[in-house]
Amino acid sequence: MNAFDFLTQDRVREPGTGITMMLDKGIGPRMLMDLLEISGEYIDLAKFGWCTSAVYDREIVKRKVESYLSYDVVPYPGGTLFEIAYTHNKLDRFLNEADKIGFGAIEISDGSVDISLEEREKVIREVKDNGFMVITEVGKKDPKEDSKFTPTERVKLVNHDVELGADKVLIEAREGGKGIGIYDNNGNVKGDDVQIFADNTDIKNIIWEAPQKNQQVYLILKFGSNVNLGNIPPEEITALETMRRGLRGDTLGKVDL
Amino acid sequence: MNAFDFLTQDRVREPGTGITMMLDKGIGPRMLMDLLEISGEYIDLAKFGWCTSAVYDREIVKRKVESYLSYDVVPYPGGTLFEIAYTHNKLDRFLNEADKIGFGAIEISDGSVDISLEEREKVIREVKDNGFMVITEVGKKDPKEDSKFTPTERVKLVNHDVELGADKVLIEAREGGKGIGIYDNNGNVKGDDVQIFADNTDIKNIIWEAPQKNQQVYLILKFGSNVNLGNIPPEEITALETMRRGLRGDTLGKVDL
Amino acid sequence: MNAFDFLTQDRVREPGTGITMMLDKGIGPRMLMDLLEISGEYIDLAKFGWCTSAVYDREIVKRKVESYLSYDVVPYPGGTLFEIAYTHNKLDRFLNEADKIGFGAIEISDGSVDISLEEREKVIREVKDNGFMVITEVGKKDPKEDSKFTPTERVKLVNHDVELGADKVLIEAREGGKGIGIYDNNGNVKGDDVQIFADNTDIKNIIWEAPQKNQQVYLILKFGSNVNLGNIPPEEITALETMRRGLRGDTLGKVDL
Numbered sequence: 030m031n032a033f034d035f036l037t038q039d040r041v042r043e044p045g046t047g048i049t050m051m052l053d054k055g056i057g058p059r060m061l062m063d064l065l066e067i068s069g070e071y072i073d074l075a076k077f078g079w080c081t082s083a084v085y086d087r088e089i090v091k092r093k094v095e096s097y098l099s100y101d102v103v104p105y106p107g108g109t110l111f112e113i114a115y116t117h118n119k120l121d122r123f124l125n126e127a128d129k130i131g132f133g134a135i136e137i138s139d140g141s142v143d144i145s146l147e148e149r150e151k152v153i154r155e156v157k158d159n160g161f162m163v164i165t166e167v168g169k170k171d172p173k174e175d176s177k178f179t180p181t182e183r184v185k186l187v188n189h190d191v192e193l194g195a196d197k198v199l200i201e202a203r204e205g206g207k208g209i210g211i212y213d214n215n216g217n218v219k220g221d222d223v224q225i226f227a228d229n230t231d232i233k234n235i236i237w238e239a240p241q242k243n244q245q246v247y248l249i250l251k252f253g254s255n256v257n258l259g260n261i262p263p264e265e266i267t268a269l270e271t272m273r274r275g276l277r278g279d280t281l282g283k284v285d286l
Numbered sequence: 287m288n289a290f291d292f293l294t295q296d297r298v299r300e301p302g303t304g305i306t307m308m309l310d311k312g313i314g315p316r317m318l319m320d321l322l323e324i325s326g327e328y329i330d331l332a333k334f335g336w337c338t339s340a341v342y343d344r345e346i347v348k349r350k351v352e353s354y355l356s357y358d359v360v361p362y363p364g365g366t367l368f369e370i371a372y373t374h375n376k377l378d379r380f381l382n383e384a385d386k387i388g389f390g391a392i393e394i395s396d397g398s399v400d401i402s403l404e405e406r407e408k409v410i411r412e413v414k415d416n417g418f419m420v421i422t423e424v425g426k427k428d429p430k431e432d433s434k435f436t437p438t439e440r441v442k443l444v445n446h447d448v449e450l451g452a453d454k455v456l457i458e459a460r461e462g463g464k465g466i467g468i469y470d471n472n473g474n475v476k477g478d479d480v481q482i483f484a485d486n487t488d489i490k491n492i493i494w495e496a497p498q499k500n501q502q503v504y505l506i507l508k509f510g511s512n513v514n515l516g517n518i519p520p521e522e523i524t525a526l527e528t529m530r531r532g533l534r535g536d537t538l539g540k541v542d543l
Numbered sequence: 544m545n546a547f548d549f550l551t552q553d554r555v556r557e558p559g560t561g562i563t564m565m566l567d568k569g570i571g572p573r574m575l576m577d578l579l580e581i582s583g584e585y586i587d588l589a590k591f592g593w594c595t596s597a598v599y600d601r602e603i604v605k606r607k608v609e610s611y612l613s614y615d616v617v618p619y620p621g622g623t624l625f626e627i628a629y630t631h632n633k634l635d636r637f638l639n640e641a642d643k644i645g646f647g648a649i650e651i652s653d654g655s656v657d658i659s660l661e662e663r664e665k666v667i668r669e670v671k672d673n674g675f676m677v678i679t680e681v682g683k684k685d686p687k688e689d690s691k692f693t694p695t696e697r698v699k700l701v702n703h704d705v706e707l708g709a710d711k712v713l714i715e716a717r718e719g720g721k722g723i724g725i726y727d728n729n730g731n732v733k734g735d736d737v738q739i740f741a742d743n744t745d746i747k748n749i750i751w752e753a754p755q756k757n758q759q760v761y762l763i764l765k766f767g768s769n770v771n772l773g774n775i776p777p778e779e780i781t782a783l784e785t786m787r788r789g790l791r792g793d794t795l796g797k798v799d800l
Contacts, residue, residue: 032347033340033363033383036370055781057577063314067346080790081781083547089581090546106547109792113550126547141792170792203792205756242462267312267338276337278366278398278427278460289604290597290620290640293627320571324603499719524569524595533594535623535655535684535717 038286040254040274046233047255048197049269050074052204052240053104055081056263058092064263069100071270074134074164074236074259078204079109087130094131104131108138108166115152116142124159138166140201146189153193164236165190168201172208175201180225183210187226191234199259200226202238206260210238218247232256245269246279254284295543297511297531303490304512305454306526307331309461309497310361312338313520315349321520326357328527331391331421331493331516335461336366344387351388361388365395365423372409373399381416395423397458403446410450421493422447425458429465432458437482440467444483448491456516457483459495463517467495475504489513502526503536511541552800554768554788560747561769562711563783564588566718566754567618569595570777572606578777583614585784588648588678588750588773592718593623601644608645618645622652622680629666630656638673652680654715660703667707678750679704682715686722689715694739697724701740705748713773714740716752720774724752732761746770759783760793768798 031037040047051072056064065072075097082090083106097104106127114123127135135156137149144152149165156163167186169175187198201210208214211222226235232252238260239245248256254273261269271277275284288294297304308329313321322329332354339347340363354361363384371380384392392413394406401409406422414420424443426432444455458467465471468479483492489509495517496502505513511530518526528534532541545551554561565586570578579586589611596604597620611618620641628637641649649670651663658666663679671677681700683689701712715724722728725736740749746766752774753759762770768787775783785791789798 030344031340031342032344032387033337033367033371033380034344035376035379035383036367036374037337037340055582055778057574057581059577060314060317060574063316067314067342068312071341078782079792080547080551080785080788083545083551083790084585084781084784084788085545085581087544087546087548109790109795110547110550113790113795114547117550119549122549123547126549130546141795170795264312267341268335270341271337274337274341276340276366276370278336281366281370281398281427287601288597288599289601289644290594290624290628290637291601292633292636292640293624293631294594294597317571317574320573324571324599325569328598521569524598525592527598528594531598533597533623533627535593538623538627538655538684 037274037276040286042255046257047273048073048236048257049261049266050076050236050259051263051266052076052078052260053081053263054078054204058089058096061093061096064266065096065100065102068266068270069102071266072100072102075102075104076136076259077104077106079107080113082106083110091130098131103133103162105134105136105164106132108136108140111136112138112140112142115144120152120155124156124161127161128159134162134164136164136166136199140166140168140170150193153190153195157194163195164197164199165195166199166201168210170203175209180222184226184229187230187235197236197257198234199236199238202240202260204240204260206238206240206244212244216241216243218244223251242268245272249273249280250283254286294531294533297543299512303514304530305330305493305514306518306523307333307493307516308520308523309333309335309517310338310520311335311461315346315353318350318353321523322353322357322359325523325527326359328523329357329359332359332361333393333516334361334363336364337370339363340367348387355388355390360390360419362391362393362421363389365393365397368393369395369397369399372401377409377412381413381418384418385416391419391421393421393423393456397423397425397427407450410447410452414451420452421454421456422452423456423458425467427460432466437479441483441486444487444492454493454514455491456493456495459497459517461497461517463495463497463501469501473498473501475501480508499525502529506530506537507540511543551788551790554800556769560771561787562587562750562771563775563780564590564750564773565777565780566590566592566774567595567777568592568718572603572610575607575610578780579610579614579616582780582784583616585780586614586616589616589618590650590773591618591620593621594627596620597624605644612645617647617676619648619650619678620646622650622654625650626652626654626656629658634666634669638670638675641675642673648676648678650678650680650713654680654682654684664707667704667709671708677709678711678713679709680713680715682724684717689723694736698740698743701744701749711750711771712748713750713752716754716774718754718774720752720754720758726758730755730758732758737765756782759786763787763794764797768800
C-alpha cells in the first residue's frame, strides 16, 4: 500500500504502453537493489548503455541482471555493443553470451556503423528467432550524420522495422538529448518533427529517448501518461512516474489516467 | 572529531538560522542511511519533493522518515501533495496520515492551485494547531504565472505568512532554479529583487530555494554563512557546508563564522 | 573475466599514463564500496575535493581512505585544504595528519592564495621528503584571476614543477569546467591553448581536469586513450573507461589501444 493512496490514482496501462526504459551507465550492484526496492515497479526496461556491460566483471553483470529480473525489469546491452559484434562477425557469439547472462532484449542499431536495409532485416529475424525481445533504434550518434535524416525518413524506418517484427523502435537521443533526433541544440522538442511521427506511424511502437525533464513533460502532455520513454537516468525514475500521473506541477490536472 | 579539525571552525548558529533543506526526489533507503552517516549533521529539513512520497510503498516512506528523524532531520511532504489534498477537501486526512508516518512539517503552497488569502490563513492555523512546523511557499510552478508577481508582492506575502504563524517561508525556485522567483532564465540571481527582500522583511524567516551552486554562493556572500537555503540536492550537502564555512575557493576568506 | 570479453581489448598502459582521477565530493562509505566494486579498477587517484575531508568525522574519512587503498586507488585531500594549512603555517601538522589518515598524495595549489615561486619550490621538496606523491596544480579558482595567465605562462609553470620533482601537474578546471584553464565559458576546449601545451611540455606529466564529457572526448581523440584525466565524477568512471577504449560512439574506431 502506498502512502497517501487516497490522494492518487494508479496508471491503467495497455500492454506495450507506458514503458519506462532506464539508462544504466554503471550503477553499483547494491545501489541498484536500493533503487529497485524504492522504484523498481516503475521501470520496464534497463539498458546497460553502449558497451558498459563489457567493461565489468561478468559476475557483477550477472548479479545486476538477476536483480533487474527479480523486479520484472527486462535488462539489455546497449546498441553499440551489438554494432561491434555485428561488425566483427560475432553476432552469434554475442547473442549466445547475452542469453547466458540473462539479457532479455537486444537493441539493433546503426548509430556508429552502416547496415544495409537487407542486412537489418536479416538481423532482426535472427535476434527474434533467438527468443529475444527486439528493440531497434533509428538515428546516428554523430549529430552531423544524424541531421541528414528527415523526419519522414525516420518514420519510414520505424514502420519498416515494425513490419519486420521489431517489438519497439527507439528514437535516438543519446544520454544528453541535445542536437539529435527530435531535439534541437538546446534540448527543446521540435514539435513539427514529432507531429510527422504522430501522423504517419502508430506511436505505441515507439520508445522516445527523452533524458531531459522538459522532453518528458512535452511527450507526456502530447501523447498522454502512457507514452513510452527511454534513457531515463536512475535518479529520475520516481520524478517521471509522478509526472506521468499528474503528481507534479508540470502535468498536474493535464493528464488523464 | 573531524579530520583536520585544527584547520577549520564550526559554524555558530542562532536558532532558526543556517538551515539547509535537502530535496529528496527518490533516494533509496540504504543510500539515504549512507548519506546521513556522512553528512546528516548538515541537513535540517528534508523535503520529499512534490508528490514523490505518494508513489512509494508506505513502509518504505516510514523507514526513510525514521532514518531522517534519527539524525534530527525534519522530513516533510512536498507542497504539491498538500495542494492536491486541499483541492480534494482531504486536508484533515492528509494531516492525519502525515502525522502517522512521522512527518514533522507541512508545506503550504499554492504553486499549482489558487488559494485565497483568507483560506491561506485558515490553513496555516489548522496545520499549526495539528502540531506541525509550518513552512509556507511563495511562488508559482509555471514560470509565466510566477513572473506576474513583483518582488514587493512576494515580500508582502512573506510578511503576511510570518504574521499568521508560519515558521519559515520558502521562496520558490523549483528543482531547476531557472526563470523563476529571484533567478533569471540562466539561473543567475536577480540582485535587485533580493535587495527588496533584504530591505522589507526579516531574512531569518526565509528559506531561499537555491538548487544551483552559483545561487548558494551569492546568498552566502550576501547574507552570511547562516543564510537559510533549500532544494539542495543530496550530493551537494557536503559542498554547501564547506561553502558556508569558507572552506571552498568561492567563499574562502569571505565569510565570518 | 569481463562479460563479452571477446568483443573488447584491454588498455595497455605505460607507467604514469592513462590515469583517471575521480572527484569525491562527499560520497558515502557504502556507496563508495559499491562504486569501487564495479569500477574500482578504472580509478587511479581520488581527490576529496577542496576541504570536504575536513567536515567529516575522522573515522569516516579513514574508512573511506582504507576502501580506496584496498582497490589500489591513491586518495588525497584537495588543494584548498593544503592552501589553508600553508597560510596558517600548519603545513607540518597537515602533512602529519594526512599521513596518519592514510592519504598517499598531496596537492600543492595556489588557486585561492598567493605562493611565490621560491616558496612553491620549498613546499614541493618538503611534501616529497615526507614520502607523498606530489601533485601540483596550475590555475586560479576565480575565473577573472585565472584568465590573466597565458597558456605559455601555464606551460612554464608545469615545466618548473616537474623539474622540482612534482609527479604530476593538474591543469585547473574546477568541478564545473567552464570559463577556466583550457575551457571557454561554454565548456568547449580551446584547441590552440591545448596545442601550446602539446608543443612545449611532455603531456605525460599533465593531468587535465576534464569534468565534462565533450572535454574527455576531445582530449582522448587528441592525445590517445591513455591521456591523464581528472575531476571525473563518480558516476562517469565507467563511461570514461568505455570512451578511452573506443567502446562508445564518440571514440569508436578512433583510438588505438
